[in-house]
Amino acid sequence: MDPTPGSTVRTDRLVREFRTGAERLTAVDEVSLEIAGGSVVALTGPSGSGKSTLLHLIGAIERADRGSLTVDDVEVTALRRGALARYRQRVGFVFQRYHLLPALTVLDNVIAPVLPLPGRADHAARARELLAAVGLEGRERALPAQLSGGQQQRVAIARALMGRPRLLLADEPTGNLDSATGAQILDLLLDLRERHGMTILLATHERAIAARCDRLIRLGDGRLVEDIDLTDGEDPAETFDRASRLRL
Ligand SMILES: Nc1ncnc2c1ncn2[C@@H]1O[C@H](COP(=O)(O)OP(=O)(O)O)[C@@H](O)[C@H]1O
Ligand SMILES: [Mg+2]
Known part of the structure; x- marks a missing residue:
């Protein structure tokens, strides 16, 4: 903890x-x-x-x-x-309608908030860890539309935790x-x-x-x-x- x-x-x-x-x-x-x-x-x-x-x-x-x-x-x-x-x-934010970017993969959605910052490889590693923590290991390359609502909200939660x-x-x-x-x-x-x-x-x-x-x-x-x-x-x-x- x-x-x-x-x-x-x-x-x-x-x-x-x-x-x-x-x-x-x-x-x-x-x-x-x-x-x-x-x-x-x-x-x-x-x-x-x-x-x-x-x-x-x-x-x-x-x-x-x-x-x-x-x-x-x-x-x-x-x-x-x-x-x-x-x-x-x-501050992490999670919304009712997930607010994922439909054209980006799950992994890129999680990285999106820190994209302007340097250190892309580190961000990707952290995003993968967070996706595993929310139970989405193996879905990094999926698009939001390929996921259920609950899975999309998990992506949004992982994204909120990036910072x-x-x-x-x-x-x-x-x-x-x-x-x-x-x-x-x-x-x-x-x-x-x-x-x-x-x-x-x-x-x-x-x-x-x-x-x-x-x-x-x-x-x-x-x-x-x-x-x-x-x-x-x-x-x-x-x-x-x-x-x-x-x-x-
Ligand atoms: N951008 C805005 N412009 C004008 N009125 C707003 C705006 N945002 C919220 N309101 C009004 O403020 C009140 C509270 O809204 P809101 O915080 O969205 O309530 P809740 O989330 O509990 O449904 C409502 O009367 C809503 O219409
Ligand atoms: Mg409201």
Whole structure:
């Protein structure tokens, strides 16, 4: 196991607004959170509640309008362009629709994010290792269309790990998969958390997925409306039972 437990994340009254014409919509509304390094957190809430926007803010894909984001000891919301780009490279992202490049092989998709950087042979070796770690050894030369949805998501996860992230953000990573395949993707994420030492924040609508996380955070209209510790030091079966009764 990697000695680093994954990034700690702290948001303080984080706000993101969108303006369309005269309308102003607060997608993320004063969200304050503290996420412990190495935890796996489910982000839930109805469609439009701000899950994706919050993930984008934490990954610095979008900028907050107000409030602060601190990851480990770095105040991300205060970073200038160059430092912000470096921060972004160290965050892993996984999306519901995989976002693989259809014309590239599986191996090249995994290498793609580091392609501008020198050291192609090293990258290829690392990409092969990661593909083996996600259970895709032997499929390096396949094209995405030749893989199942679950396999494509495994490629996307391997790609997200290329930058050795200590923080992985997953936006409904099992949303396009049947429940058995989705459970396997979560198994993989939990296993990678152990082996690589990562904090994982994942948006999900699925109770079976959320129930296996360490913590559940629910958003409603951009606000934090519920925050439940699912570990709590109690019997896991009891935790699961309680979680299975959660409204999602
Ligand atoms: N780029 C954008 N421009 C305008 N409104 C947006 C944009 N992105 C998201 N929104 C709005 O912000 C709110 C939160 O969206 P989102 O974060 O995608 O929610 P969720 O992921 O929970 O479905 C929604 O009302 C959505 O329509
Ligand atoms: Mg979303």
